[in-house]
Amino acid sequence: MAENLFSLNDIVEMKKPHPCGENRWKIIRLGADIRIKCQGCGHSVMLPRREFSKKVKKVIEHAEET
Template sequence: MEYNVGDIVRTKKQHPCGSKLWELTRVGVDFKMKCLGCGHVVVLERPKALKAITKKER
């Protein structure tokens, strides 16, 4: 599946704040994702990010 900056994705495990929705702010070798529940920013390597993402919301 192709991902672009600004996409909203759902992850398998929820963030400690309780949200499973993240906004992609950087896509490439690494994925930079912002939690939509609390605003926390996480940078994951592409393989780990692709494994964590279950589906694209929009």
């Protein structure tokens, strides 16, 4: 899989929606583990990078480069 498909503060869509019904997540930490925050209820989840790569469907919005 190609590297750098996603970066910090990107909004991604996961394959399965969160129990609150929202399917948009913001990437709030990158490293060996990736922390994502639900855009509906604000709950955050930390996933290993490999598991995150399997569960992510697509990048909805790329973060603004400053």
